[in-house]
Amino acid sequence: MTPFDEEIHGDVEAETRDPVAILRLSENAEQLQAAMENLPAEFREVLVLRHHEGLSYQNIAEVTGIPQGTVMSRLARARARLRKCLIEGEKKGAR
């Protein structure tokens, strides 16, 4: 079992989600690119290693030199931030 660390706690959101909206928002390549570029480098790094290179948490931990528990929590935070960026990007675009 992957050990937990402090980063994961406090990030669990209770709000309802809308998978269709996220699909729609991320469908626009430029919006997705802008959202990725707005992420802090350490968030972008874990997202790329996981989703682009297909690495496991253990391999991501080896590449980045952070503990496995931190990989898990950092990925969760990176995704939450990316989602927020996408939603905020849309709001800005609507103005």
Add this chain to the structure above:
Amino acid sequence: MNCHETQELIDAYGDGELDAAQTTEIKKHLQDCSVCLPIHEEQRALAGRLRTVRFEAPPKLREKVLDSLRAEASGGRVISFYPRERAAIWAIAAVALIGAFLAGLFVARQGASAPDLLTQEIVASHVRSMMGNHLADIVSTDQHTVKPWFDGKLDFAPPVADFAPEGFPLVGGRLDYLTDRSVAALVYRHDKHVINLLVWPSRNRRTGLAPALKVTTDNGYHLLQWSDAEMSYAAVSDLAVGDLRRFAKLAGAPTRN
């Protein structure tokens, strides 16, 4: 498992990083929970999109990353006996990826990147289909029964053909889910082997590239992938690769790799 516990582990669940017991508990919770299920679905949707993000790195560096990843994949070993050498490989990979970040990123509109993840998902779909009793939602050897069954269940009409005379009888069909979309799964048999033919609309309609057959092996399963102007196809089975190629040819695959 309650909602709070589930949501703490839901990312790791989506990444396939939990053990079997936790996976089963979360799967069970998601079946009944209208709060947690959308969170999981949203993550899957986003993961599907993220797979299409491509990073440009200097070609030499990129090759080094790929080599180290290939070595990792072919070694099939999760924990290295040579941590120092491995650390060096990963350091190169890390440098390359940092280079990639600096070089800037672009999004591949054609979704051509990260074939390894797609391969894994296709093989996982095949393995899933043979567990329990979920090989087919519609059991029929008649293509004129199977094809209309997909009407209204998918936003496209997959071509369905029976190859019984050639030794690959159609067994049925089912709906499946791959990266970020629903796909048609056509089930065939050859002797005692099961072949899953997954079909979904092609994203590369306008590339004008000559079709090619992609052959991969993952966990002992052979996988052939190809696309035509309309559809993308993936045939997966534990059949010998020669037999699977014969099947793929019947299903319209190009013979050229």
